[in-house]
Amino acid sequence: MRRLLIATAVTLAAMGGLFGLARSDAAFTAKTTTAAKFTAAPAFSSGGLYGWGDSSSGQTGAAASGSLTAPTAVGSATTWVRPVAGAGFACAPRTDGTLWCWGANGSGQLGLGDTTARTAGPVQVGGATTWTAVAAGRQHACGVRSNGTLWCWGANASGQLGLGDTTGRTAPVQVGTVTKWRTVTAGTAYTCGLRSDGTIWCWGAGASGQLGLGTTTNRTAPVKIGTTTTWNAIVAGAAHTCATRVDGSLWCWGENAAGQLGLGSTATKLSPVRVGTGTWRTVTAGGQHTCALGTDSSLWCWGANASGQLGLGDTTDRTAPVRVGSGTTWRTVTLGAQHSCATDTGNAVWCFGANASGQLGLGDTTGRTAPTELPAFTGRPIGAGPEANTTLAIG
Template structure:
């Protein structure tokens, strides 16, 4: 009898694990509904979300913007919520805030594979390489050849005969990466005064049609990133390039600049004043200065004495306190940072005014502190982390590939 009970318990446990998809937590700034908690308020501790639209669909990725969020499902569908006053939610109307995830139905006939959320605009890429944008277009950041805002995703006609792989939306600019393209891989459009478009040495105010970046002719780019007035790209051989507004001590760069490092990077994420980069060995590094969200030794706060061409190397430092612990994921908010360790711990630091660090208070932190999700993780769960301008999301995934 006991043996049968054990078998039944094991059977029930397997059923539960099979039914498990993922769990999602949010914390930080919530006054625009971006946390999807059903309230218009900040939360200083992680909130486990229970909305049916999130629990009934397998969420494969999130994109967090100024105050809105885009969720991408494994079935290629898109959900959005949060601030929508510029049309960035893509739901066909302007709205101050949407409290819960709503489907972007105009994209239902496409299988979306990549999404990005800027300060107040959004981008979506389909499996057949089409690009759609919506939201604030006042700087040309939608790429439609005008400065008009749109509240429904509109196909970017410039790329109609090309295959788009990724879009990265910054504060007022956008980057696009083409797939299977040995030439003319990366394009920029939108606000360009700080060099973030990477298309001209002149101080361009704005460009409303995509223009190709120079400098990547003999490089294969695999990932692009944008936030604030910054841009970045990672090449297949692990090189990290940055351009746009200069980090601490650096002048603005109007074309991609190679970070002078022997490290091999796999991912880069940008804040308003800093960048985080992850190596293939699971080490995290920061580029930037003495601003919240960036760790730095107080004795290094003075402008560096080296010539400016060396500053890109001297400004990089390793995330401390993680010796011997590998990092599996990184994310940068406007002025805060987050990472996930190989043993599935979430650590945050930086600006904390809205509770975006998830530590139970609104204090700023200059070193990584561990976030408690308030529950034990299933042994099959892995974690990904996502940051908006003042808020954070954690998404657990089932480690069984069939569940992704």
């Protein structure tokens, strides 16, 4: 038995994470903040794209329908970086700055100027070659370009595109005129972004307090959370949000019925609340669960656990962070609707949780309550999303 380690989602660090690195190069390493004992994040490398799990709308990129129970190559390109999955669709940039999306498109979430699904594989979004990151919600997507501009498209009934209205868009539209966006993350029907000045801005659905603005009001344009200018990274779940600061502290807010905020209760929070007193390297959010890596590369998870998505060997919800095993070689983690996957320092991929669509990549549809290593497959960044039953990886 090699090691019982790791989990999945978004490795967020000083300049961003899997849901949005405002960097034009393929490899990225977070800066080290000695005052916070902040550990550098791993480099994100380019490579071939692989998908598995639910492919009913072609969202794996490797099958036009049905499900895939094991990692399957998406075409032959080897320049993919940082893939993300929404509800029935997915997107990923390449090292040349192009952006590609595929799958369901009923709300224009693929950004291709229409509402026609693409089930045959990735299709390039426009002709721009300056995309550095992309985030996927339920039926909308947003991306950052190398000049620091933010663009959104797809469903907009709650104002999740940040364009000041509730009209959907089928192609990317710039959000305001700000050129300081560093990262972006998307939940079910809301969006948050981190700017280069260390401020966080959120917009869209706010009924569960997921915007962190102290109210439950929807917002159709970006609104700044408080006055803090030391935010370091941010990630959105279905209706809850978590972020780290440069001192390594972790803060969460929003919907909390399953304890996904990690605060020891199930009370909803309308503004950021600190999770414990420790310091953290990365955090990622799923449908109703959250996982994070400690500065020692240990893995911790909390929230909903009916499918074993916390990796703790049972199906009991947790309202505060609980350590997954005793390993300290976890590298990245990404979360889906009810499943989790992670990589270790050897690039082995481990998955756990719901598996009805084969989203664990283990060759079957049997769920797992503890991290289980994918056979004969190594991955670098892996991507899913709070609405996804699909997993993507760079291999």
